[in-house]
Structures are given as structure tokens and as C-alpha cells.
Amino acid sequence: MKNWLLLSVLLSVKPAFSSPSVEMLHWWTADGEESALAVVAEQFDSLPFTLKSEPITGGGGGPAKAILQARAIAGYSPDIALMEGPAIQSWAALGFLNNVNEVAASHGWDKSLYPDIKAIHQYEGNYVAIPLNIHRLNWMWINRKVLNQHQLSSPQTWESLLLALTTLKANGVSPLALGEDPWQIVQIFENIAFGVGGANYYRQAFVDLDPDALNSSETLEALNRFRALANIVGNDLPNISWNQGTKALLDGEYAFQFTGDWALGEMFSFEGEIPDYIECSAFPSTEKGFIYNVDSLAFFTKITGEDRNMIPIMASLSSPQFLLKFSQKKGSIPAQANISVNELSRCQQKSYQDYTHASTKGAAMPSLTDSMAVNPVLQNAVSNELYRYFMDPSISAETLIGHLHAINNEVFR
Incomplete structure (x- = not known):
């Protein structure tokens, strides 16, 4: 009986060589x-x-x-x-x-x-x-429990977002789940840039790398907003991965996270669904769009x-x-x-x-940070410059724009 049982088990197992x-x-x-x-x-x-x-x-x-x-x-x-x-x-x-x-x-x-x-x-x-x-990358993930504790509503504009972040920090709350990885940081810049100038500007400046678009008032405004965010969260960022940030957001350690909807996958794995207190909202923009x-x-x-x-x-x-x-x-x-x-x-x-x-x-735009907009050489060069700008307050917006022009000329000369 044991021999027959062993034989039946062996026959039911697919040999390794049958499945390369x-x-x-x-x-x-x-x-x-x-x-x-x-x-x-x-x-x-x-x-x-x-x-x-x-x-x-x-x-x-x-x-x-x-x-x-x-x-x-x-x-x-x-x-x-x-x-x-x-x-x-x-x-x-x-x-x-x-x-x-x-x-x-x-x-x-x-x-x-x-x-x-x-x-x-x-x-x-x-x-x-x-x-x-x-x-989608231009998402804001919001823990409404944290906002409600400080009598804040979900921001719809850049000004109201900046006010919410500033208020939370003043009240001793960590406002933004953000790690020190360059891609986490630079991804936020492209959300800001789209929010400032809309699809046509974003395409010209960060897909085509058009010199006139790079040297525009929109780029200066986007960099000023990027600096304002850096001043709030500081350049001494925690060593947390994006998925650790999502878990911390769910736990109420942060009020916001600005990242792609891969954050949803983490929420599903942790909670099985999106908790009622988590809000998904498009990053503030003058024009509806999708990165x-x-x-x-x-x-x-x-x-x-x-x-x-x-x-x-x-x-x-x-x-x-x-x-x-x-x-x-x-x-x-x-x-x-x-x-x-x-x-x-x-x-x-x-x-x-x-x-x-x-x-x-025509307002769906490829992400610069996530390898969708330009070739890897340009992506890495531009991302490195934006990361350095965020982390080093001594770098001016004008200097950064000059560096972007130099990168463009070097790659396409």
C-alpha cells in the first residue's frame, strides 16, 4: 500500500525538466x-x-x-x-x-x-x-484624521497646501512623508512644474527641454515653490523608502504623501482596501492633467x-x-x-x-523622474541637478536653470 501511495505521489509531480x-x-x-x-x-x-x-x-x-x-x-x-x-x-x-x-x-x-x-x-x-x-504620479495622499485634528481642510490650491504644511509643522506634526531618495524628491518637482504651467509648458520644458521654456517665468516660479517646500520639510530627511512612508501615512505619523498610485498597492496589502480616512486628490494645478x-x-x-x-x-x-x-x-x-x-x-x-x-x-504627460519623458542620460543629469537644488539652499534658481541649459547643450550638441 505504501509503495502504491509513493508511486502515485511521484506520478503527480511534474518533473523539473518538463517546465523550463x-x-x-x-x-x-x-x-x-x-x-x-x-x-x-x-x-x-x-x-x-x-x-x-x-x-x-x-x-x-x-x-x-x-x-x-x-x-x-x-x-x-x-x-x-x-x-x-x-x-x-x-x-x-x-x-x-x-x-x-x-x-x-x-x-x-x-x-x-x-x-x-x-x-x-x-x-x-x-x-x-x-x-x-x-x-499616475501627480497624486496627493492625505490622512484626513491628521488634518481634522488641526482644523485643516484638504487643500485645493498651492497656497492652501503650503499653509497646511506650515501649520502642521508649527504644531509639531511631520507634514510630509518624504525620504531622501532623489527620485522621491524630484518627482514632487515635476508635479509642481505641471501645476504652475500646465501641459504645454511641462512638455516644452521637461520633455523637449526647450531653452525658452526652461528660461521662463514658469520655471522660476516652479523652482521657487520647490524651494518653499524644501524650507518646510528641511534637507535632513529621514532614510525611509516610499512604501515605509505610505505605511507611516496610514498610521498617522504624517499628514501627506506626494507619490504615485503604487501607494495604493501598499494600502491594499496593509488594509485590503483604501481606509475611509485616506483621501486621494490631484496635486494642485492651474490645469487638469495627468503625469x-x-x-x-x-x-x-x-x-x-x-x-x-x-x-x-x-x-x-x-x-x-x-x-x-x-x-x-x-x-x-x-x-x-x-x-x-x-x-x-x-x-x-x-x-x-x-x-x-x-x-x-493633450494633457497626459510622461514622467521625467520615472524614465518616461527623456532618455536615461538626460533624466539622470536633470534629476541630479534638481535634487542638489532641493538639498542645498545656497543654489539659486537662476544657477539651476543655467545648469539645465548646459546639460541640454552637452547632450544634443
Whole structure:
């Protein structure tokens, strides 16, 4: 009897060699991100492959992108890599990426993808990566319990926001959940810049890096506001990650957090839903708009000296059912326009409404900080200058603008 039982167990176990592993390099390491990653892993349960997750710690994905580049140069790229923005076309131009045209055709991407999202994922007429979702960056996350304790209402303008932050600090309350990571800080600047000048200015100044836009009164005003915020929160920032900041916001240690809706994924992982006392509000702006980031998956060619048929994986990771489940955990909205958001949270439904409105009005803008607007060389150079400006009060706005001009001339000369 024991022998028969042992035999039945052995027969029920799928041999390791029957499911070749597929390596995916990514930077989803926070709790909410790991919940979304689990949805990816579930898709592999019905595939003849085993997912080998390779997480690289580091908010914003900087370390992961560096490791990906080093591995590609050394000749052992992962099978799949998480990517963002212009990097997709750069990798495709170098010949590293498989096209996903077959899957794009089966899902009707020419019609179901938003125009901005479609452009990001194409190179020379081919689709070269799978768009998973759309994150919004110009959010304010507000703990209304903390505001109510100090008789403050949710701010709708920059002036009322500055007053709330100042009042909280004067009352001994830490106003803003913000760590010392450069990307956390610079992300706030792009929210401020959009809030000052709107979509056209943001595009000209921080996507096109137009000299006239950079040297405008709007840039000076944006930098002055950035400095005002620095003066309130100080340059001695805590060493906390963005997800630690979200947890502290939920616990009432802070009143505000200015970050993308990946914060929602953390809230879902902590609370199961958005607590009633948490408010999601667009960052104050003279014009309604949406600053976005997109999580994309790219499939590398000649990974281990042999080509594999990755079509089943591509198809599985681009199905509408999967994309909806993924956004339910990640806090984002699906990248395909044909997916209903009725099952998503109140904040995600608001994000969807604001994105579709902004997209039709030309007010949906790619994030500079999160690798969506410009190439990585420009992104890093501009971000470093803005970070130094925030941390060093001796740097004037005029000096910073001069540095941005110099970067632009150096890269494009």
C-alpha cells in the first residue's frame, strides 16, 4: 500500500525538466508590488514554463536598470525585464528585443491601446514590449484624521497646501512623508512644474527641454515653490523608502504623501482596501492633467543561446483578465482602453476618468523622474541637478536653470 501511495505521489509531480524556467528581472520588492508580482506568477501555473523571479531592490528601479545593462553587455540577458518609456526603443534599436506583434494583433492593440501608450511600445512599426498598466504620479495622499485634528481642510490650491504644511509643522506634526531618495524628491518637482504651467509648458520644458521654456517665468516660479517646500520639510530627511512612508501615512505619523498610485498597492496589502480616512486628490494645478508612468515587460532574444517560443507567455501576460487583476493589486489602471474599471477602487476609478480626459485634451504627460519623458542620460543629469537644488539652499534658481541649459547643450550638441 505504501509503495502504491509513493508511486502515485511521484506520478503527480511534474518533473523539473518538463517546465523550463523563464527569468524575469524587475524591481517589484515592496509589499504591494510583491502582491502584483504574485498575479504574474499565477499566470505561469497554466503555462509550460516556470517563472524565476529576479528582484533587484531599489526604489525607482535604478539599480535594476544598471544590472540589466551590465548583464546584456556581458551576454546573459534575462528572458523578461521590466522596462519604462524611451528605454524600450533604445533596447529595441540595439536588437535585444523580440517583437510582440502576434500578441498585439490578437488583442487589437492598434485600437485598444491609448495613443501615448501605443507610441511607447513600438519601434520601426513593430510592437516590442507589453504594456501592463498606467500609474499616475501627480497624486496627493492625505490622512484626513491628521488634518481634522488641526482644523485643516484638504487643500485645493498651492497656497492652501503650503499653509497646511506650515501649520502642521508649527504644531509639531511631520507634514510630509518624504525620504531622501532623489527620485522621491524630484518627482514632487515635476508635479509642481505641471501645476504652475500646465501641459504645454511641462512638455516644452521637461520633455523637449526647450531653452525658452526652461528660461521662463514658469520655471522660476516652479523652482521657487520647490524651494518653499524644501524650507518646510528641511534637507535632513529621514532614510525611509516610499512604501515605509505610505505605511507611516496610514498610521498617522504624517499628514501627506506626494507619490504615485503604487501607494495604493501598499494600502491594499496593509488594509485590503483604501481606509475611509485616506483621501486621494490631484496635486494642485492651474490645469487638469495627468503625469503618467507605465510598467512594461520586454522579452529578450537569444537569452541562453537558444530561442524559445515565448508567444504563450506574451499572450498570457497581455490578456485583459490578467491586466485587470494586476492593476487591482498594483494600484494602477490597465493599459488597454477596452478593460472596465468598475471593479477597481474609488481612487483608481478617478485615475481612469482623469487619464481619459487628459488623454483627449493633450494633457497626459510622461514622467521625467520615472524614465518616461527623456532618455536615461538626460533624466539622470536633470534629476541630479534638481535634487542638489532641493538639498542645498545656497543654489539659486537662476544657477539651476543655467545648469539645465548646459546639460541640454552637452547632450544634443
